[in-house]
Amino acid sequence: MPKPGGTRTDERVERRLAAILAADVAGYSRLVGADEEGTLAALKALRRELIDPSVAEHRGRIVKTTGDGLLVEFASVVDALRCATHFQPLIRERNAGTAADRRIEFRIGIHQGDVVVEEGDIFGDGVNVAARLEALAEPGGICVSARVHEDAAGKLDIAFEDLGDQALKNIARPVRVYQVRRDDALSTISRPQLTLPDKPSIAVLPFANMSGDPEQEYFADGMVEEIITAFSRIHWLFVIARNSSFTYKGQAVDVKQVGRELGVRYVLEGSVRKGGNRVRITAQLIEAESGAHLWADRFDGSLEDIFELQEKVAVSVAGIIEPTLQAAEIRRSANRATRDLTAYDLYLRALAEVTACEKDRMIQALAMLDEAIAREPRYGRALALAAVYRVDLENHSWADDIEQNRLEAIDLARRALRDGADDPTVLGRAALVLGRLGEDIDAAIALIDRALALNPSFANGWYWSGWLRLIAGQADLAIEHFETSLRLSPRDQQGFHLAGIGTALFANERFADAAATLRVALEALPSFTVTYRTLASCYAHMDRIDDAREIVRRLRLLTPAVVPTIRFLRDPKQLELYLSGLRLAIGETS
Secondary structure, three states: OOOOOOOOOOOEEEEEEEEEEEEEOOOOHHHHOHHHHHHHHHHHHHHHHHHHHHHHOOEEEEEEOOOOOOEEEOOHHHHHHHHHHHHHHHHHHHHOOOOHHHOOEEEEEEEEEEEEEEEEEEHHHHHHHHHHHHHHOOOOOOOEEHHHOOOOOOOOOEEEEEEEOOOOOOOOOEEEEEEEHHHHHHOOOOOOOOOOOOOOEEEEEEEEEOOHHHHHHHHHHHOOOOOOOHHOOOOOOEEEOOHHHHHHHOOOOOOOHHHHHHOHHHHHHHEEEEOOOEEEEEEEEOOOOOOOOOEEEEHHHHHEHHHHHHHHHHHHHHHHHHHHHHHHHHHHOOOOOOOOOOHHHHHHHHHOOOOEEEEEEEHHHHHHHHHHHHHHOOOOOHHHHHHHHHHHHHHHHOOOOHHHHHHHHHHHHHHHHOOOOOHHHHHHHHHHHHHHHHHHHHHHHHHHHHHHHHHOHHHHHHHHHHHHHHHHHOOHHHHHHHHHHHHHOOOOOOOHHHHHHHHHHHHHHOOOHHHHHHHHHHHOOOOHHHHHHHHHHHHHHHOOOHHHHHHHHHOOOOOOOOOOOOOOOOOOOHHHHHHHHHHOOOOOOO
């Protein structure tokens, strides 16, 4: 037993052989001087999300940390190198979108040597050499000693560059130093590229909280969750789950890389900025492969009812993006070689073919849909679109056999419902066909209501619902639904919507308002025969017979049938108002 105040001479110093990894942030003082809070927060996030998990995965022990670095002990050189070449490329990926003077980059040195262990800390020559090697490394680089290089040879698929013997500060002998080649380090974490789904695919990245208020983080995250939920109701869209897209939270990402890693064609990103009681949400849709921006917008609102605002923005974004994505998919399909056609591509080409009311293009589109259905007889979307196009044949008096065309359209709609009863697009198109050409308008309205319940941001669904309400005699509700569709898809072809609103105003005998709306609709879309018929009838009821007959003359350039064969208004009073005006316009007295 030692004397009081003396020392124990029989205590033995604990030594062991270890692989030591020393890491330090390049330019730490400059980074902190420019943005102390931001740098510390970013460094903490790197530790939490990338470095610490990698150390644990590779069986390392973090001995100590400093403000700008850390010291890690491993039992083997292989584990130390695997750890370093795992998280260094991840940090480079995260830095991809960050300005060079704001990037947090680590220098790393690795050495194997004898260390002294005392109360969990380690000391000795092995630690000192690792620290000096770290100082030699480039930002984002890794330098190792000859002992590490020799032990790793043949065990890891990593290439080294020989930097020769180096005189290290406070190390008596020269040390042979090797630098890990950066391209090889990247290859150690390369991920296989996922195959893109057959249907459009999208990932919604976490929105950046630009408020400077960490308490608003929950609002930004909630915004993204609402948008993902809204997208999930679009049945033809493949949506990446929140758990995957949120792995990019807090990172400056490259959307091309996101597209490859998540296997998606489109990426939605955005930001949330709060000021006082107001909030601004921005969003942009990007094609991942090319980096092209397809759409961008902003939304302003009050925080008085924060959850209602989240839902409103989510529904708006989903409604606007649906037609944007469909247009992008159509362009992509048009650029494919015809020998690669599938049922889906035939469906997209049929959609693209009918951009204007032309008989030849309509017939060609129907031929494409017939081929798609022959390939996939239970393809609900193709069946429903073929049914809708047969309604268009009726509208323009292009059907060779009116009754046969009507029966085929109804049959296609019913077949579509059997195979797509949970697809809002199928439900909506089938509802339009059955409401226009069938007998039971109430059943058609029930179908469109189900479509809108499944996808409240379904812009086309609200448009179709407008026509069905108009057919059913519900003119005021029809106007409301047409306007909802326009709000959800403000860049859509407005001529169709305005024709519906004008017809509803006409049904309510608001002739002056109807005529003004229908004239704008005609300018926007001069090929829609419904607009001509309603405007001609409207002018006739306003005693503007010459104007009515001029509209009829223009209508006959598009179709010989001024009075439609199938009466689309079910309310007897509204139907007689419509037909009596047309009879006056063409000079009939009864």
